Amino acid sequence: MSELATNARVVRALGMRSIRQTFRRPQLMAPIVVFPTLLLAIQTGGAGGAVNLPGFPPVQSFLQFMLAGAMMQSLMLAGNSGGIALAVDIEMGFTDRLFSAPIPRYTIVLGRLAGTAALGLFASLWFLAIGLIFGAQIESGVAGALIAIALVTTTAMAVGGIGAAIALRTGSASVVQGLFPLVLVVLFLSSAFFPNELMIQPARAIAEYNPLSFVVEGIRGPIVSGVDASELGEAVLAIAGIVVLGLVLSARALRHRLRVG
Amino acid sequence: MESVATLPEWRANLATIAALMARAKNELLRVPGAAIPGVLAPTIFFLGLNGVFGALTQLNGFTTGSYESFIVPVSMLQGAGFTGAAAGVNLARDIEGGWTDRLLVSPAPRWVLLAGTVLSASARALIPATSVFLIALLLGAGWPGIDGLLVTYLMVTAMAAVAACWGSALALRFKSQSAAPLMQAGMMALILTTTAYAPLALLQPWMRSVAEVNPVTQVMDAARQGFVGGVSWAETWPGIVALLALLAILGAWALREMRRTAA
Amino acid sequence: MAAAIVVEGLERAFDEVLAVQGVDLEVDEGEIYGFLGPNGAGKTTTVRMLTTLLLPTGGRATVAGHDVVKESRLVRASIGVALQEAALDPLMTGRELIRLQATLQGLPGSEGRRRADDLLERVDLAAAADRRVGGYSGGMKRRLDLAAALVHEPRVLFLDEPTTGLDPVSRKTIWEEVRTLNDEGTTVFLTTQYLEEADQLADNVGIIDGGKIVAEGTPESLKSQIGNPHIQLQLAAGSVADAEEVCARIGKLLPPKDGRTVLVEVENGAADIPRTVRALDEAGIAVESLELVRPTLDDVFVAKTGHHIEKDGEEGAEPEPVEA
Numbered sequence: 001m002s003e004l005a006t007n008a009r010v011v012r013a014l015g016m017r018s019i020r021q022t023f024r025r026p027q028l029m030a031p032i033v034v035f036p037t038l039l040l041a042i043q044t045g046g047a048g049g050a051v052n053l054p055g056f057p058p059v060q061s062f063l064q065f066m067l068a069g070a071m072m073q074s075l076m077l078a079g080n081s082g083g084i085a086l087a088v089d090i091e092m093g094f095t096d097r098l099f100s101a102p103i104p105r106y107t108i109v110l111g112r113l114a115g116t117a118a119l120g121l122f123a124s125l126w127f128l129a130i131g132l133i134f135g136a137q138i139e140s141g142v143a144g145a146l147i148a149i150a151l152v153t154t155t156a157m158a159v160g161g162i163g164a165a166i167a168l169r170t171g172s173a174s175v176v177q178g179l180f181p182l183v184l185v186v187l188f189l190s191s192a193f194f195p196n197e198l199m200i201q202p203a204r205a206i207a208e209y210n211p212l213s214f215v216v217e218g219i220r221g222p223i224v225s226g227v228d229a230s231e232l233g234e235a236v237l238a239i240a241g242i243v244v245l246g247l248v249l250s251a252r253a254l255r256h257r258l259r260v261g
Numbered sequence: 262m263e264s265v266a267t268l269p270e271w272r273a274n275l276a277t278i279a280a281l282m283a284r285a286k287n288e289l290l291r292v293p294g295a296a297i298p299g300v301l302a303p304t305i306f307f308l309g310l311n312g313v314f315g316a317l318t319q320l321n322g323f324t325t326g327s328y329e330s331f332i333v334p335v336s337m338l339q340g341a342g343f344t345g346a347a348a349g350v351n352l353a354r355d356i357e358g359g360w361t362d363r364l365l366v367s368p369a370p371r372w373v374l375l376a377g378t379v380l381s382a383s384a385r386a387l388i389p390a391t392s393v394f395l396i397a398l399l400l401g402a403g404w405p406g407i408d409g410l411l412v413t414y415l416m417v418t419a420m421a422a423v424a425a426c427w428g429s430a431l432a433l434r435f436k437s438q439s440a441a442p443l444m445q446a447g448m449m450a451l452i453l454t455t456t457a458y459a460p461l462a463l464l465q466p467w468m469r470s471v472a473e474v475n476p477v478t479q480v481m482d483a484a485r486q487g488f489v490g491g492v493s494w495a496e497t498w499p500g501i502v503a504l505l506a507l508l509a510i511l512g513a514w515a516l517r518e519m520r521r522t523a524a
Numbered sequence: 525m526a527a528a529i530v531v532e533g534l535e536r537a538f539d540e541v542l543a544v545q546g547v548d549l550e551v552d553e554g555e556i557y558g559f560l561g562p563n564g565a566g567k568t569t570t571v572r573m574l575t576t577l578l579l580p581t582g583g584r585a586t587v588a589g590h591d592v593v594k595e596s597r598l599v600r601a602s603i604g605v606a607l608q609e610a611a612l613d614p615l616m617t618g619r620e621l622i623r624l625q626a627t628l629q630g631l632p633g634s635e636g637r638r639r640a641d642d643l644l645e646r647v648d649l650a651a652a653a654d655r656r657v658g659g660y661s662g663g664m665k666r667r668l669d670l671a672a673a674l675v676h677e678p679r680v681l682f683l684d685e686p687t688t689g690l691d692p693v694s695r696k697t698i699w700e701e702v703r704t705l706n707d708e709g710t711t712v713f714l715t716t717q718y719l720e721e722a723d724q725l726a727d728n729v730g731i732i733d734g735g736k737i738v739a740e741g742t743p744e745s746l747k748s749q750i751g752n753p754h755i756q757l758q759l760a761a762g763s764v765a766d767a768e769e770v771c772a773r774i775g776k777l778l779p780p781k782d783g784r785t786v787l788v789e790v791e792n793g794a795a796d797i798p799r800t801v802r803a804l805d806e807a808g809i810a811v812e813s814l815e816l817v818r819p820t821l822d823d824v825f826v827a828k829t830g831h832h833i834e835k836d837g838e839e840g841a842e843p844e845p846v847e848a
Contacts, residue, residue, distance in 0.1 A: 031442045038450060045468025046458030047314050054319070062465075181301055188309030194316075200328075203312025267630035267676075280627040287615040291656075363611035363672075366575050367628035368601040523579045 010103045014111020019118045021085060032081055032119060033126055036073040040066055043193065050194070057195055059224045064136040067127050068220035069192035072212065074123035075156040076183045080176065082116035083163025087173040099258065109250050113160045120156025124149040144222025151219045151235060158239050161246025168253035192216045214238035274373045281377025282384070289385070300389045302343050307336035307393050311400070317459055324460045325489045329402040333394065334413055334484035335457045340389030341421035342448035348382035349428015353438040371519040379425040386421035390414065402488060409487015412497055416484040419504040424448045426511035433518035455481045476503035528553045528588060528680050528711040529574065535582030536569050543569045545735040546583065551713060556706050558726030559715040560821060562833050566735040567715035568608060571684045574713070575605050588679050604673035608684040610665045614658030618649050618668050621657060622675055629676040643671040647701065663694030670701060681705065683714040687721060699725060717833065719821045731825055738828040743821065750819040750827055754778055754789040755800055758813040770803050
């Protein structure tokens, strides 16, 4: 059997394990979806009047605007949680078993990311459903929804790569878990919850250059209006950038982990 | 076998509460960095909310031009909620580890054991509250006046006690730290489904209905005095009543769960 | 003598499972009662009910004259408890823990301080008293737990598996301390899975299996119920038949374990050994080894339940019996 086929099977096996782990422990999965949903409800209910602000982009409702932000929050938490799971594997010695097997090292990380991608997929479907139930329309229809889902899933994997890198570098689940507040910080400093133009300095300046803003706007576009090619392109580039960062950091962290043992 | 005379019950109870509070402070003083999460979470929320939603003050009917001033009490109360819920998580950890058995096997009354946890949380909530307050002042929030500040701190310490009762009840009910997200999320929902983001009139209709029945709205409005508008008894007493009611209900539940640990 | 602990038909069900099914026992004041049984037999559940940490679902119990359900607070004021998982806080020092315990028991601060000093000295923790418990060894933690349980000079002391997991030296220290306490008049109720511990320490032993008491009495009376000791001879090949003939005149032959062993039950225990040795010597039979095997509490357990208390090799080396 060709090497590629074998590796693909390994990735699939590790991926299935990672997905099973994720969905088998609802108390770990719930915060990833429940917490952003709670925040979505609270923020639309509390700050929904924002749509009346001069300069607010034309949207059907604040909920429609916020869906992308909620998905973003979920996928970042999913990436963080994937990192925690990998760190737990390292602490328990499971990765040692994998490292000593005749499989290429990258399959280990890829397998872990499958779980994160599955969570991202679930989160995008969940929030699209919530939006539809509570009256928000997906302006670009099914095609738009599919684009949003694809973006969320790939970003989840990209962020998962960074989470994996941190897990490999530190080998400690509690360190990875301690980075959770950082997720919120990074999201606040983007256009996840509010349009860039209406944010207060210095948050506004940071949000304008935050790659996550481009991703959020790429996800938001199909929901609140039409698909904009340049917006989509920027989102894809931003995701690609995060993917590359994740790959580089993971590769170096992997080498470190193998040296340190 | 003769035992030496023990203290009269009321003195023994006070001494026990004081000793339990002394133990609780060990986590802050003897574990490096333990105070950080409690301070970090509300501070991040304060800075984030301010940077993201600050433009809301431009809406017609907003009661102040300074969003910092508007949300200071929100973040301070969030700190209280977080600290109280964390006390519940600590209790769950103590139950799992067997420490609580030591307390339950002693003749100390159950309410005394609960009071130790709750009062420690109230005291500890002063830390994030003060940190948020100072940062807010630096960012331009108005000085609330001594009376406004005192009312706010009163609301904060009592809210922490409420949160600690909630967290403790869950800890005693489930005897496991896995109830932690429920402890935190519950308090977050309670505190934010109020006039947290905007004045009552500017909330979305459904949120406005919830805020109108949520007792913590009274607490929020009372705590906001001085930062926005003046301080008056008429605005303060509803907050006090709300807190007393919440303490009575959640405290009774927590006490019931404490007594039922043997069941 | 008054009864320190009286238990009648005590039961505890968890959902459908009956962890404790109708336990009856009585412990006199000043007695050491050993509750012996394998893991999962219901020992800890019983202790938790007697110390008011768990409500019975049936039956009743009184400790130090008070009902565990109706007068639970009075029970708690009269008992000292050292549970299986030493309930300690790693961030506290040993001294702080004992002083906290004193406060919980309602003792004035000055009295608590004085007793802490005395007890720490007594359990040999005076040097480590101001170090954090998190750094204590397993043996030190048990000794601290025991000291804390004694701070209010309780009438009845409950020890749940006090020496499980300890090294032989720590185990002996705890045993000596229990004997001293008992000499001072404290009633001790201890649970254990170690035969030697029950044998050495307890005045009365209750053997529990599957939530029920299967045998009760002094260690000696229980063992004598099983039978007399026997002599076990290991012989060179070919001499077994001759040895059996000789031994049959001394005592009752028992079914052999293998083709090179002879087992003979004797009435006078060790006193029969010289006769046996002389008889074999006169018959010119070479003996490779000779051993006097006494019935153990495990034999009692096997006789009553059909299985051993300790699975073979599971518990590791048994402690050396302490010469009384």
